[in-house]
Amino acid sequence: MQHGKTHITSYRTHGIILVLLLFLTTITITVTWLDVGRLSVGVAMFVACIKASLVLLYFMHLKFDELIFKIFAGMVILLLAIVFVITFFDYLFR
Amino acid sequence: MTSKTTALPPGSFFDQQGKYKGILGWLTSTDHKRIGIMYLMCILVFFLVGVTLGGIMKLELLRPGAQYMDAQTYNGMFTVHGIIMIFMVVIPGLSAVFGNFFLPIMIGAKDVAFPRLNLFSWYLFLLGSTIAVLSQFGGNGPDTGWTFYAPYAINSKTNVSTAVLAAFVLGFSSILTGLNFIVTVHRMRAKGMTWFKMPLFPWSLYATAWIQVLATPIVGITLLMVIAERTLRIGFFDPSLGGDPILYQHLFWIYSHPAVYIMILPAMGAVTEIIPTFCQRKVFGYQAIVLSSLAIAGVGYLVWGHHMFTSGMSDFSRMAFSFLTFIVAIPSAIKVFNWIATMYKGSILIKTPFLYTISFIFQFMIGGLTGLTLGALATDIHVHDTYYVVAHFHYIVFGGMGFAFFAAIHYWFPKMFGRMYDEKLGTVAWAIVFSGFTLLYFPMFILGLRGMPRRYFDYLPEYSSGHFISSIGAFVLIIGIILMVYNLVKAARTGELAPANPWNGRTLEWKVASPPPLENFDHDVEVTEHPYDYE
Ligand code: HEM
Ligand SMILES: [Cu+2]
Numbered sequence: 001m002q003h004g005k006t007h008i009t010s011y012r013t014h015g016i017i018l019v020l021l022l023f024l025t026t027i028t029i030t031v032t033w034l035d036v037g038r039l040s041v042g043v044a045m046f047v048a049c050i051k052a053s054l055v056l057l058y059f060m061h062l063k064f065d066e067l068i069f070k071i072f073a074g075m076v077i078l079l080l081a082i083v084f085v086i087t088f089f090d091y092l093f094r
Numbered sequence: 095m096t097s098k099t100t101a102l103p104p105g106s107f108f109d110q111q112g113k114y115k116g117i118l119g120w121l122t123s124t125d126h127k128r129i130g131i132m133y134l135m136c137i138l139v140f141f142l143v144g145v146t147l148g149g150i151m152k153l154e155l156l157r158p159g160a161q162y163m164d165a166q167t168y169n170g171m172f173t174v175h176g177i178i179m180i181f182m183v184v185i186p187g188l189s190a191v192f193g194n195f196f197l198p199i200m201i202g203a204k205d206v207a208f209p210r211l212n213l214f215s216w217y218l219f220l221l222g223s224t225i226a227v228l229s230q231f232g233g234n235g236p237d238t239g240w241t242f243y244a245p246y247a248i249n250s251k252t253n254v255s256t257a258v259l260a261a262f263v264l265g266f267s268s269i270l271t272g273l274n275f276i277v278t279v280h281r282m283r284a285k286g287m288t289w290f291k292m293p294l295f296p297w298s299l300y301a302t303a304w305i306q307v308l309a310t311p312i313v314g315i316t317l318l319m320v321i322a323e324r325t326l327r328i329g330f331f332d333p334s335l336g337g338d339p340i341l342y343q344h345l346f347w348i349y350s351h352p353a354v355y356i357m358i359l360p361a362m363g364a365v366t367e368i369i370p371t372f373c374q375r376k377v378f379g380y381q382a383i384v385l386s387s388l389a390i391a392g393v394g395y396l397v398w399g400h401h402m403f404t405s406g407m408s409d410f411s412r413m414a415f416s417f418l419t420f421i422v423a424i425p426s427a428i429k430v431f432n433w434i435a436t437m438y439k440g441s442i443l444i445k446t447p448f449l450y451t452i453s454f455i456f457q458f459m460i461g462g463l464t465g466l467t468l469g470a471l472a473t474d475i476h477v478h479d480t481y482y483v484v485a486h487f488h489y490i491v492f493g494g495m496g497f498a499f500f501a502a503i504h505y506w507f508p509k510m511f512g513r514m515y516d517e518k519l520g521t522v523a524w525a526i527v528f529s530g531f532t533l534l535y536f537p538m539f540i541l542g543l544r545g546m547p548r549r550y551f552d553y554l555p556e557y558s559s560g561h562f563i564s565s566i567g568a569f570v571l572i573i574g575i576i577l578m579v580y581n582l583v584k585a586a587r588t589g590e591l592a593p594a595n596p597w598n599g600r601t602l603e604w605k606v607a608s609p610p611p612l613e614n615f616d617h618d619v620e621v622t623e624h625p626y627d628y629e
Pocket of ligand 1: 241354355357358400401402419420422423426461462465466468469470474477478479483486487490491
């Protein structure tokens with residue numbers, strides 16, 4: 001099998017991403033202290049999404065992969081979104 | 095034809111390979127064909143255990159009143175019966191056995207993409223199954239049903255956590271097999287084997303593999319949450335701990351409805367191979383079959399809520415799920431039309447595999463159409479949690495997937511074992527299995543419509559005749575199954591040697607020797623024609 005070009009990410013980039021992830025974690029924790037009511041779930045989910053994307057893009061190399069893998073990953077995320085929406089048909093209208 | 099116990103011709107995958115001999119040679123083999131056969135052995139044993147448990151339950155239900163067991167024992171029985179049949183028999187079923195054995199051959203490859211991962215999946219399967227068996231010992235076997243509904247599963251004093259762990263490990267095995275098949279189909283196809291020259295069984299495995307990879311993790315996490323709630327008392331699902339029991343049902347069925355498609359899609363794929371061969375006709379509507387497989391996989395992911403119509407979900411959700419459920423019926427029906435149209439004007443050879451195939455279509459249609467009764471909101475309220483549901487899913491899972499498995503094992507048996515089974519005995523066994531099945535499950539529709547609830551060890555006198563007929567059917571069915579297994583086991587040891595292509599099939603597996611050589615093909619394969627060019 002012929003592979004596409006391999007890409008090596010520098011330690012520097014990995015380090016920056018790690019710091020970013022830790023920083024985002026502190027945001028999640030801080031928000032639980034500020035009493036923002038129902039919003040706290042939203043913020044936590046939002047931060048978690050950013051973190052997951054960073055891990056996918058850099059640590060799992062999606063950013064440097066072939067298009068087809070990006071499409072697959074995109075479809076999975078779309079599916080997850082659809083499942084969330086459908087589940088909330090129940091919670092929002094109950 | 096050679097005399098009865100001639101040895102298999104040399105050079106097949108059964109011959110000595112690797113550095114270990116005998117059983118160790120099998121247990122360390124990464125050959126997809128050996129792994130497929132190891133799955134077959136395990137699944138056959140589990141199936142017979144499950145059948146036995148079912149038979150014992152039917153014995154208890156033969157007459158009203160408690161004869162052989164109390165309610166608690168019965169609850170344990172239907173739980174293990176369900177766990178074994180769903181997680182250890184039908185979910186791995188066709189894809190692990192025939193998928194492993196035939197996917198690489200049918201696309202012209204030497205093996206799957208990750209042979210070691212494949213062996214590892216088998217070990218995980220064995221580990222999960224062992225844990226499931228262990229859950230029966232030390233304390234009480236689980237009594238929640240295979241669905242592990244909260245809050246009961248959270249509070250039951252039986253070994254629920256062990257059983258849940260077993261399902262978790264089995265799920266992992268399933269994910270890894272799915273992953274392996276996706277990569278195999280993308281990367282290992284022979285030269286000239288374009289996507290639309292791929293036979294339809296590999297196509298169905300490909301659609302299935304995506305569901306395995308995308309849906310199974312959800313039940314994995316859910317099951318871990320159940321364990322966490324039981325041990326650490328974190329309130330996810332139990333209202334008394336602040337949880338939401340309907341959330342459990344959502345999460346469980348987000349996996350478990352797609353799981354029914356994990357079972358049925360490869361079954362449809364196998365049937366789609368058998369029909370063109372036994373009618374010697376080009377399959378009707380190749381692309382429609384491919385697209386309907388993908389559509390079933392896709393839409394089937396979004397209908398899980400039809401299991402929850404009576405659980406207190408929002409009205410809007412109920413309507414949405416009911417609508418989506420009716421939509422899935424369309425691609426399923428397309429397949430049925432394709433099968434029938436393929437048979438039309440064919441020169442049909444009525445042999446055991448074909449008999450199982452047409453009974454598959456018949457039973458699958460009964461199962462599918464009664465599924466619509468359950469998918470319509472108003473009627474579901476009447477029949478929910480009654481024997482109507484039990485009849486429905488047995489018609490789909492057993493009458494559909496189980497019969498397709500029987501069809502496939504007879505169809506591919508000569509290729510896998512290099513020997514022929516006894517055709518006459520096979521036909522007789524089919525007749526007994528089919529009559530037993532109908533006698534066993536058809537009365538359950540009527541019992542259900544008249545209000546007999548599911549998961550009870552006893553019943554009111556007005557249901558006696560229905561249960562009586564159904565129990566007799568169970569015993570007939572079991573006799574048929576024993577006969578079928580006997581025929582196959584005997585054939586594997588002493589059957590007549592099989593030619594390379596006993597049914598005059600066109601797909602690649604019929605172009606190699608029976609049984610196939612170690613790496614399937616002695617030369618590089620190049621595909622030029624369509625898989626079903628009969629005329
Ligand atoms: C394809 C293979 C299928 C399998 C293996 C299967 C299996 C099952 C099982 C095990 C249940 C019982 C759930 C419980 O424990 O309460 C069930 C219920 C149900 N099935 Fe299927 N099914 C299949 C196909 C279908 C189809 C094609 C439809 C409709 C188009 C359908 C509609 C339903 C509905 C609506 C229920 C809920 C019934 C209720 O809870 O009242 N199923 N099925
Ligand atoms: Cu369902």
